Amino acid sequence: MTAETPTLETPTGKPRARALGIPFAGIAGLNNAITDVPGVEVGYATLIEGDNVRTGVTGIHPRGRANPGDPCAAGTHSQNGNGEMTGLSWIEESGTMAGPIAITNTHAVGIAHASIIRWTVKHHPHLAEAWLLPVAAETWDGYLNDINGGHVTVDIGLAALESAGSGPIDEGSVGGGTGMNCYEFKGGSGTSSRLVEHDGTSYTVGVFVQTNFGARHELVIAGVRLGAELADDNPLEEYFSPAGAGSCIAVVATDAPLLPGQCEALARRVTLGLARTGTTGSHFSGDIFIALSTGNAGSFTPGSETLYGRGRPYDEIRSVPWGYLDPFYEAVVQATEEAVVDSLVANSEMIGFRGHRTPALPRDRLVKILKARGAIA
Numbered sequence: 088m089t090a091e092t093p094t095l096e097t098p099t100g101k102p103r104a105r106a107l108g109i110p111f112a113g114i115a116g117l118n119n120a121i122t123d124v125p126g127v128e129v130g131y132a133t134l135i136e137g138d139n140v141r142t143g144v145t146g147i148h149p150r151g152r153a154n155p156g157d158p159c160a161a162g163t164h165s166q167n168g169n170g171e172m173t174g175l176s177w178i179e180e181s182g183t184m185a186g187p188i189a190i191t192n193t194h195a196v197g198i199a200h201a202s203i204i205r206w207t208v209k210h211h212p213h214l215a216e217a218w219l220l221p222v223a224a225e226t227w228d229g230y231l232n233d234i235n236g237g238h239v240t241v242d243i244g245l246a247a248l249e250s251a252g253s254g255p256i257d258e259g260s261v262g263g264g265t266g267m268n269c270y271e272f273k274g275g276s277g278t279s280s281r282l283v284e285h286d287g288t289s290y291t292v293g294v295f296v297q298t299n300f301g302a303r304h305e306l307v308i309a310g311v312r313l314g315a316e317l318a319d320d321n322p323l324e325e326y327f328s329p330a331g332a333g334s335c336i337a338v339v340a341t342d343a344p345l346l347p348g349q350c351e352a353l354a355r356r357v358t359l360g361l362a363r364t365g366t367t368g369s370h371f372s373g374d375i376f377i378a379l380s381t382g383n384a385g386s387f388t389p390g391s392e393t394l395y396g397r398g399r400p401y402d403e404i405r406s407v408p409w410g411y412l413d414p415f416y417e418a419v420v421q422a423t424e425e426a427v428v429d430s431l432v433a434n435s436e437m438i439g440f441r442g443h444r445t446p447a448l449p450r451d452r453l454v455k456i457l458k459a460r461g462a463i464a
Contacts, residue, residue: 093118093255101259101433104425107454108463109309109432113421116280118255121293123280124340126151126381129295130251131262131276132243139233141439144199145262145276146248147188147295147338149379155207156214158183158387159379160404162351166358170334170373171196172224182347183387184222184379186214187248190263190297190336192228195239199223202244209245217391224375226299226334228266230326231439259434263297266439268333269430270301270365271323272448273437277430281418283343285407290343292418294357298430299333300372307365308428308453309462314365316456320446331369335361337376337426339419344382346406353378356416360423378419382406 094115095106103119105111116123128151133143149159161184163175173196178184186207189199203221207214228234247262256278260266264275280293303321304314324330337357345353357376358368368374383404392398407415431448438444457463 097257097433098255099257102450103258104428104432107432107450109428109457110463111421111425113281113418116282116291119280120256120278121280121295121338121340122253122256124291124293124342124381127293127340128152128251128253129256130247130249131257132247132250133261133265134238134243135265139440140236140238141232141266141437142192142228142239143262143265144202144239144244144247145190145264145297146251148251149188149340149381152210152251155186155211156389157384158185158389159381160345160347160350160383161377161379162347162354163375163377164351164354164357166374166376167368167370167372169371170225170375172222172336172375172377173200174220174222177220185389186219186221188222188338189244189247190224191239191244192232192234192263192266193225194234196223196225198239198241199244202241202248205241205245206248214391217394222377224336226267226297226336228299230268230323230443231437231445232266233440258429260437264430267297267299268323268445269298269427270306271303271321271330272431273434273445274298274430275434277426279422279425279429281422283414283418285343285411285414290341292339292341292415292422294419294422294426295338296423296426296430297336298427300331300335300369300374301366302330305365305367307363309457311457311460311462313456317449317452322444332371334373337423339376339378340381341415342381343415344404344406345380349406349409349412350378350380352412353415353419356419357423360420361427363420363424364427
């Protein structure tokens with residue numbers, strides 16, 4: 088695989104947005120993925136079985152599978168709280184999070200939470216001797232998936248966490264995004280990254296989204312409003328009233344050294360990236376975002392260390408000054424926008440639970456419209 092290929096197609100050969108000529112601002116990392124942030128690993132467990140099972144789990148290791156006990160500075164933002172992400176109380180209290188993140192469907196969020204504990208006990212048992220407050224998040228896949236069937240198990244969540252790796256990652260109907268819809272087309276998992284120069288150092292900002300939001304009439308790509316021209320073939324319009332129900336989970340990661348409050352500021356910028364794709368934020372969409380910094384490795388003393396009297400008396404960290412954060416904000420907005428579009432482009436039609444069907448974004452028609460509007464050459 089050449090250095091340029093990952094920006095154009097997924098490891099399984101699905102086209103990404105850039106393969107269609109869609110322009111995006113900013114400089115992407117080598118793989119144009121959250122895994123461009125050093126140490127970040129992503130894994131999937133995808134369940135597509137029979138006529139009714141269309142679901143899965145996504146596992147994200149901010150510091151890799153080998154080092155889950157080193158806390159990251161972290162902050163969160165809820166654009167609309169009609170959803171769930173566990174662990175937020177401790178993040179708000181301490182400004183840190185540690186361990187893996189799991190994303191799945193709404194009725195399996197507890198299973199994903201338990202999967203993180205199982206994985207930690209299996210691979211890093213000393214970390215589980217005190218307490219664990221995992222981050223597990225969800226979006227609703229009940230249109231295409233038998234969400235009440237109990238198909239996601241702890242072993243499935245464990246498989247997602249075990250399979251995680253760096254480098255290019257798949258997108259579309261994989262992992263927790265398997266049964267999701269976006270702008271009433273097939274959605275799911277999407278990712279992108281941007282490089283930011285600061286004080287002679289190149290830092291990476293990566294975004295991963297699980298997209299399950301947006302009404303068809305809202306869709307905007309490359310600044311072009313597409314809802315009217317792509318309004319046909321919309322089975323979800325009859326199913327949901329009002330349109331736009333679902334949710335969006337976003338994970339932002341950067342190796343730039345940041346304070347917890349600065350991570351929260353990055354999480355808030357996800358809203359602007361989503362807005363560039365057209366959404367106005369439905370009441371029935373739980374849009375919850377977490378941002379974390381893998382900088383300052385080893386600088387936050389784990390709570391378990393102080394609990395047993397083994398922690399050092401002081402922590403020392405450094406951070407990018409607040410006044411220099413604008414390029415990082417810009418990177419979050421740019422990468423979020425592209426990640427959403429990737430989740431649509433790297434996808435295909437799906438038929439699932441009770442025969443429900445979601446069409447794929449028609450790539451050829453999209454290109455013709457964007458060319459006619461002068462958005463692409």
